[in-house]
Amino acid sequence: MASMRDIKRRKGSIQSTQQITKAMKLVSTVKLQRAKQRAEESKSYFDLMYETVTSVLARTTGLNHPYLQGGESGKKAVIAITSNRGLAGGYNSNIVKLVRDGGFSADDTAIYAIGKKGRDALARQGYQIAIDGSDVMEGPTYADAIAISKEVLQAFKDGEVGEIYLAYTRFKNTVVHEPRILKLLPVEVPNVQGETQEAKAVMNFEPNDEEALNQIIPKYMTSLIYGGLIEAVASENGARMQAMDSATNNAEEMINKLSLQYNRARQGAITQELTEIIAGANAIS
């Protein structure tokens, strides 16, 4: 049995760890609230963007546009959004796993890493890191999303990559976060049912179909990347909040167990001392 002093020291160290996890939980709770609000504010933009782009594409059949066909290169680009800091449970490793098991081999995949943790983990697995945009995760803005999407689109236009994917964690609600991969380019034309398609009037484009798509699809991509960034921030804080909550609970449990052990040891020591004194007194008399 461990000595009283050992138990006491151990308890103290767990208590200070618990204070840290508690503080971290509070911080991420506040951050989560803010990130959630931002995600909600921008949601109407993405919903409308998605609606508009799909309705535009549904009405323009037979277009032969590189953004719809995919490039010739067999290489794929993956924009992997993770966090800069750890202690968020499985948040980062889930994304890494998703990329690794999602049919992206290390040889023909270029990683556009947003977030240090994912960058390091993927680099260790032998993936080539094309761009490191980890600073963005500190507070993603729309301008950041524009910069990233420009970078990836340039690679697409230059023929370096043929397909573009976005790997991020979708924020369903505070407790459910779902890592997933989204195909950005070539845009997959959704299967709109015949009725809805006919109900809508024929759409005209200005200046012309091709030019309009040239302009709209990069904006569509940017908005998806921005949405991904914002949801990832919310998920990160949600994941950290959960991880820290269970860490705090575990610490509490350990402290209770150690308190019990400590009290038992203390009682044992007192009993032993008493027995010794009584035995000593008896021996004298």
Next chain:
Amino acid sequence: MADNQFLLKIITPDRVFYNHDVTMVEFNTLEGEVGIYKNHVPMTMIIAPGILTITDEEGPKNAALHSGFVEVLPEQVTILAEVIEWPDEVDLGRAEEARKRAEARLKEPSGKYDMDRAEMALRRAIARIEAAKK
């Protein structure tokens, strides 16, 4: 809703900028300036930097609109704007500075700066300044 009004939605990544019935909306596209009334032919247009003028029951309102695209339907117009500002949100000092910088760059011999970019910057700055002064 009066007979000649339609719903105008202006949405940015951060907020819903405007969502109300209007009688007319004017803005710049790549093809030039356009004004849209109710029952316009369905059309998708790309925005060029310029002033957006909304006319509703309270009279005309201005805003500086920089990029995005518009989906026009007979009963509804949706502007997906990447950047848009009301006149009182414009930082006039910064816009003036940006205009001077862009003008200086355009005067330089070609090749030193990206001319297209400088031109776009100039147009954005002018749109901001004009929106703020009106």
